[in-house]
Amino acid sequence: MKLLKAGPSPFVRKVLVTLHETGLMDQVEMVQVTASPLDPDSKLTSANPVGKVPALVRDEGPTLYDSRVICRYLDHVAGTKLYPQARIWDTLTLEATADGILEAAVLMVYEGRFRPENLRYDPWIEGQWAKVTRALAALEGRWMSHLNGPLDAGQIACACALGYLDFRHADRPWRAAHPALAEWEAGFKARDSMIATRPE
Template identity: 65%
Template sequence: MGLTLYKAGPSPFVRKVMVTLHETGLLAQTDLVDAVANPVAPDPALIAINPAGKIPALVREDGPALYDSRVITRYLDVRAGTSLYPEARIWEVLTLEASADAIMDAAVLMVYEAKFRPEPIAPWMEGQWTKISNGLDALESRWMSHLNGPHDAAQIAVGVALGYLDFRHPQRAWRVGRPALAAWAEVYLQRPAMQATIPQG
């Protein structure tokens, strides 16, 4: 028996796990199941796996289901015996991954606000974008040496976050004023695992 990944739509958190499945060689061992992750009407089948009703969620044969993308990607890395979370740089990797996840969180909340509220609250939307902009500025000013170093889970998370901004918020033009990050993304987003997981819809 292999793994079963519950996923939904173009979620960046699902994409992060999908990229990790490609990078670890575990995709062939994983069944992919589409679930409904509507924040106002979650899928009962998904709640049975993850009480929060959120995706991604991973069912495994050797223990309880796993959820939260950072938990799943670390499990996949251990299972595959790859080095996406190298012990020598573990705190930097985890911090940079958390920074990328924060960008994704804010970007997804902006999508939800526009989709589920008849009249989105403009100051709240701009507050979310400020979080994203601050995170991008930190990547540009503090993290480029790491991003240009050996491949790890943090780079996957950053690549997925930037790809999601291109997908859902292209009008925000995140590359402006961030030439180093833009140049890195131009190369990283061509990576086979990134190309194989480009969001649709």
Template identity: 60%
Template sequence: MQLFDNPASPFCRKVQVLLRETGQLDEVETTYAVGHPLAPDRMPLAENPLGKIPCLVRDDGPALYDSRVICRYLDARGEGGLYPEGRIWEVLTLEATADGIMDAAVLMIYEGRSRPEALRYPAWVDAQWDKIARALDALESRWMGHLAGRLDMGQIAVGCALGYLDFRLPDRDWRKGRTALAEWFEAFGQRDSMAATVPSA
């Protein structure tokens, strides 16, 4: 299998963590891809018409894209148990919450990197952060029991989302007022799979 990937992407990191946690890393060839909506030339357009990563090219079927699709596929393939049926809706909702944090954070970065300065809209950027802050507050108030449980894909997604905030938006200080979440992330980030996939530019 071939995985189009970028070490700066939190969505790609989700896949990389899952590959390590399920023992499938050696079965995937990673291909570096870089781009954004205004510069898609080095993205896997033939494999994913949306021009987004991660994108997984399989030997036995069409390419898969969207990190949630890829993670669900690889977990089933590797029998990782990261989407347990007994709490599947909680896991999927937690993963969706984490992905929403990532989406909003990436849009904040694109606003500064892709738009000419005269077209940037600070209020829109702040509105993206408001989404992130609400989601972080929900994690702190509603999800700590789940995060403390057996490893699942929701936890991995949250860890990758928080790591991306540290990587791209450190000045926003997501830890302020969220002691339990900060302590959880400090411990979770020590997993071998997380330590091996710390984002880099």
């Protein structure tokens, strides 16, 4: 299998953490591509027509994307139960919440990186951050018991989302308003899989 990846993508990091946690890391070749929304790599668009990373090129069967599909596939291959049937809807909803944080946070980065300065729209940027703050409040208010339970894909997604906020939006601190979430994140990021995939 080949994993198409680009830069410090938090969606790629979700897959890398999952590879570490499932013990499949040595079965996947890493392929660096360019994933600019303005000029994506042809290797990427031939694998994923949307032109986004990650994409998992399999030896048999079509290429898989996006990160949620890939993570679930890897868990199925390894049989590690990161998507436990007993709490599958909670796990999937938690993962979707974390991915929503990431989507909004990445769009904020893209606004500054790809849109000309005179065309940037601050209310739109703040609207994206409002999605993040609502999701963080939901994690703190609704999901702490799940986060503190047995390891699953929802926890991995949340840890990667919080790590990305620190990496790209350090000027918008989130911990003071969410002490329980901050305490959980401090423990989870000490896992070997998180240390090995920490963005530079």
